[in-house]
Amino acid sequence: MRAGWALIFVGVMTAWGGPLTGQDRSNNPDDPIKVVVDRLDLERYKATIKGLTQFGDRRQGTDRNRAAVDWIDAQLRLYGCTPTERIEYVYEPPPRNPNAGRGRGNTNAAQGGGRLRGYRIPTGVNTDPMKQPDEKLRALNAQPSTPGPREEVYCTKVGSTHPEEMYIVGAHMDGHGWGEAANDDGSGTALVMELARIFSAPDVKTDRSIRFALWNNEETGLNGSRAYVDQRKDMQGKEVPPGSGKYPEPKWLGMIQHDMMLFDHGMPLPDGTMRKEQRLEADVNLEFQRSSMQAAQAQALAWELEVANEKYASDYPAAVGSHMTNTDSTPFMDLIPAISVRENERGTQIGAGWDPQWHQPTDVFATYSDADFRLGLNAAQTSLAAIAKLSGATIRRGQ
Numbered sequence: 082m083r084a085g086w087a088l089i090f091v092g093v094m095t096a097w098g099g100p101l102t103g104q105d106r107s108n109n110p111d112d113p114i115k116v117v118v119d120r121l122d123l124e125r126y127k128a129t130i131k132g133l134t135q136f137g138d139r140r141q142g143t144d145r146n147r148a149a150v151d152w153i154d155a156q157l158r159l160y161g162c163t164p165t166e167r168i169e170y171v172y173e174p175p176p177r178n179p180n181a182g183r184g185r186g187n188t189n190a191a192q193g194g195g196r197l198r199g200y201r202i203p204t205g206v207n208t209d210p211m212k213q214p215d216e217k218l219r220a221l222n223a224q225p226s227t228p229g230p231r232e233e234v235y236c237t238k239v240g241s242t243h244p245e246e247m248y249i250v251g252a253h254m255d256g257h258g259w260g261e262a263a264n265d266d267g268s269g270t271a272l273v274m275e276l277a278r279i280f281s282a283p284d285v286k287t288d289r290s291i292r293f294a295l296w297n298n299e300e301t302g303l304n305g306s307r308a309y310v311d312q313r314k315d316m317q318g319k320e321v322p323p324g325s326g327k328y329p330e331p332k333w334l335g336m337i338q339h340d341m342m343l344f345d346h347g348m349p350l351p352d353g354t355m356r357k358e359q360r361l362e363a364d365v366n367l368e369f370q371r372s373s374m375q376a377a378q379a380q381a382l383a384w385e386l387e388v389a390n391e392k393y394a395s396d397y398p399a400a401v402g403s404h405m406t407n408t409d410s411t412p413f414m415d416l417i418p419a420i421s422v423r424e425n426e427r428g429t430q431i432g433a434g435w436d437p438q439w440h441q442p443t444d445v446f447a448t449y450s451d452a453d454f455r456l457g458l459n460a461a462q463t464s465l466a467a468i469a470k471l472s473g474a475t476i477r478r479g480q
């Protein structure tokens with residue numbers, strides 16, 4: 082009985098505003114997380130996506146893809162995320178599988194687990210140039226992919242007290258389908274670039290390091306992120322040279338991948354068309370993979386982002402799901418906590434045709450409205466806030 086009374090007493094004290102534990106930090110102007118989230122801006126985010134679309138669909142193994150890597154690299158340096166570094170690898174496409182695209186049949190099983198429900202429309206990759214009505218864009222996308230050496234760029238915010246540990250924030254910069262890859266994955270690439278810009282500001286300090294990685298060759302089977310894992314997993318946490326305080330590959334604490342952030346118009350309608358507007362219930366989908374060896378830790382990371390969304394995202398909520406699949410966080414998922422951030426669940430929703438622009442000539446900047454871009458901005462607010470908290474971000478005063 083006494084314990085009960087004591088609890089009620091504490092509750093009353095809190096209601097009077099005594100202890101500050103219940104205060105909403107998001108309304109506190111001194112909250113460093115709020116300060117950095119407020120540095121995100123819809124027009125800036127859109128401008129970064131627009132900048133990426135000047136390279137067409139940025140298909141891997143082409144001049145337009147290499148030009149896009151150089152442009153991203155130059156932008157990151159402009160933001161002060163220096164030095165930029167590159168992973169080099171070789172991509173040789175596997176022999177064509179005559180059964181590709183077949184075999185799933187009429188099953189309700191979604192890729193990555195989970196069930197397909199409701200109305201569906203077919204999905205696939207457009208390979209027909211004539212389906213792109215814009216002649217200039219068709220010409221820009223005309224050069225075919227050639228096997229051979231590839232590069233992808235990353236830069237790092239070095240932690241001030243724990244430079245030997247880092248979070249990895251990723252998106253893939255390559256696309257295909259004869260459009261502008263504006264959503265897939267210009268939207269995720271721009272999000273990561275915006276975070277790199279904000280964390281690189283001279284007055285932002287973080288305890289732990291953060292690496293911003295723009296993977297290449299995602300669309301051919303996650304080859305760029307796999308190359309990174311293969312080349313660097315055994316370098317983690319090593320000080321090189323000893324005593325230098327430099328860690329070329331800080332220990333990986335988590336990997337957060339961003340892929341297709343803009344379009345949540347809901348399920349296809351019974352006649353196979355889509356709603357014209359972003360649905361009012363649109364959300365940011367945070368997925369971990371329940372069959373991965375780090376499932377429990379990955380789930381905890383997903384909830385960190387969900388909590389950050391509740392506190393700091395301006396418009397759209399976030400939902401956690403357990404079927405992360407087909408994304409650059411996959412090569413990391415048995416080693417470290419790894420999650421994906423998306424407009425929809427990849428397996429059960431995008432796999433059922435919820436994004437009709439996916440790998441199509443219609444994935445161009447002009448397709449999307451501000452309500453669409455705003456979903457991407459809310460995903461940026463979510464990831465930025467979570468990573469700011471996890472990395473121990475503070476703002477230096479008097480700059």
Ligand SMILES: [Zn+2]
Nearest residue numbers: 265266340341
């Ligand atoms: Zn993608």
